[in-house]
Every structure is written in structure tokens, then in C-alpha cells.
Amino acid sequence: MEVELKEMLDDLLSLRQSLSDPSLHASIDKLQSHVDHLTHLAKSVPVRRSKVKDMSAEVVDSNPYSRLMALQRMGIVENYERIREFSVAIVGIGGVGSVAAEMLTRCGIGRLLLYDYDKVELANMNRLFFRPEQVGMTKTDAAVQTLSDINPDVVLEACNELNQTWMESGVSEDAVSGHIQLLIPGETACFACAPPLVVASGVDERTLKREGVCAASLPTTMGVVAGLLVQNTLKFLLKFGYVSPYLGYSSLKDYFPTMAMKPNPQCSNAACLQRQKEYILAKPARDAAANAKMEAEASAAAADVPLHVDNEWNISVVDDSEQENTGGTSSDALPEGLTRELPSADEFPKHSTYGATDTAVDDLEDLRRQLDALNAD
Structure with missing residues (x-):
């Protein structure tokens, strides 16, 4: 312009x-x-960067994906650029959903579908995402406005019936605890198997907002839960690390409980029961594939090929048994030229306990004689 x-x-x-x-x-x-x-x-007006056609691992200040592609160069992720092939739907652009949307946008997700019926209010300003000038806008429009500025490469635009995998999350009304949950139809519990409080009570979420009554909200708790949610999503999409089926968070005790959420065989949702049957029928083929993968990994391990033989960071992998067999070298040894102010436990003089024992016996005999003398009186 x-x-x-x-x-x-x-x-x-x-x-x-x-x-x-x-x-x-x-x-x-x-x-x-x-x-x-x-x-x-x-x-x-802030200048929006131009779109990037291909993700590059080139380490330059002008490359918005260099630090993300470093995960691929370090062997953490096999092909990070695959993230552009995925679409993620976020239902609810609130304290957790908005932050999750921003994280996924910064990570370069291919497509985000945002759903929320609410509008931005000044009461939302304690969150990490919305801005005062967006008050009155729908949360979806405000999110698209912000996210487009962050990463124009992301395309910005519900579920047993669709057989879709979901990541569900929530924060408690007292704002000090939350959780994330992986929902795989047929394999894990659906909302009807283990319903959230709002679903279980049959309350319309729109009626929860009442005059003079509101739930507490901490951006710190929501940021932690959103981070756990997006981290679990990236591990699921890019197939690295362990994907948690359920992970809780209690900020008061720094407690992170985890558990498996199996589906209910007597679930009231017909689609869930159908997915459970399909999952059981596919079990033999799934087990055979898992066994084949284990055998292939075992064969690769038998070749005993060390990791990172040649790499630009000069990283080497040391077997734990090598450290155990070094022998004689103390793990707390100091470099040459340095001395300790106090002697180490190994060098501390060990005195014989025989003298101390003899003294204790003599003292005991003396005490006994004194008691006998008192009784005689």
C-alpha cells in the first residue's frame, strides 16, 4: 500500500x-x-510477514521455522513438516482453547477450525490471548485476527459419530487444577462413558453465566493445561514420545496424576458401543502389526549400531555399563589442581569403636554399683 x-x-x-x-x-x-x-x-500498521511455501531448517533469523525444524535435525521427530498435513478443531476459544490455538499456530499446524458462540469481554482480559480492542468481537473472529498476524501460513476457518480422535481438556472452577484427556472412539472413554460435570448434570453451558456469579480464572493454570494439551497433540500427530491417555494437574500440590480411561461396555451412546465392537474386531491385526514392529526393532538393536556416530554437534552416547565398569574413579573426583575445603567421606579417619565400647561398659558397671549402694541404704 x-x-x-x-x-x-x-x-x-x-x-x-x-x-x-x-x-x-x-x-x-x-x-x-x-x-x-x-x-x-x-x-x-504492523507488517505481516509473507507466507512461507516450504518449511526450511536453515538457521537464519528470517526463518520462522528454524527452531521447530531443529527437532527433525536432532532426531526427535522424523518429519516435522508433516504437521502441515493435519487439521485440528478446537471447540471453545476460552482460557485453554485460545492459548492452545496460539501454540498450534506457532508450531505451524496446517489448518485450525475454531468453534465458540461467545464474544470477547473485558472480563476475559486476565487470559493470555485476547486484547482490550477486541471487546465485542466474536471469539472466533478475534482469534482469526490474532492468529493470522502470528502465522499467515496456517489456514484458519464436531465425536464418536465421525470416528475422530479428540484431545479434551478442562480447568476447575477454583482455577487451581485441570486435566487433559485423549479420546479415541472405541479405545478410550467417551463423554457418555465418563461425562464431565456439566454433561453429567444435563446443564446447558450457556446458562452457567449468571449475574454476580462467575468461576475463578488463572492464566497460569490455563497456560499449563494448554501447554500439556498441545504437547500431547504434537506427540500424537508427529508420533514421538509417550501420548498420555489422561493427565491431571493440581497446582496446590504440584501433582500430575495419570491413568488409562477405558470405555464403558454399557455406555449409553450407541456410536461409542459401535466403535468398541470395531476396535475389538481389529485387535488381531493390530497385535500382529505391533509384534512385527517389535521384531524389527529387536533386529535393528542386534546390529548394535551406535546412535549419532557422526553429527554436527559432536554428541556421543555412552552406555551405562561403561561407567559402572570404569572402576576406582570416584564420581565426585575433582580436576587436577583443585582441593576440597573439607575431607571427603572416604578420607575421613575411621576410629576403632572398641575403646568406646569398653568405656561404656565401665560406666554401666559404675552406675549399677551406685544403685546397689542406694538400695542398701
């Missing part, structure tokens, strides 16, 4: 010089003033 405005100013200047009637110069000057004002406004 700045280029077009500059061309317009040049055209106005040329027009002013070509006009022989001085009475028209005032109108030209007024137009120039308006264009100057628009140019100033255009310069004050």
Missing part, C-alpha cells in the same frame, strides 16, 4: 505543476494532505 500511496503523491505533484490556474492548487494541496495522512497510517 505504501508504494501505491507514494505513486499517488508523485502524480498529484506532477498535476499541480502542470496546472496553470493557481486557484486549483488549494484542492491539490488538500488531496496531498489526505494522502500523507493515509501514508502515516499505513506505516503504523
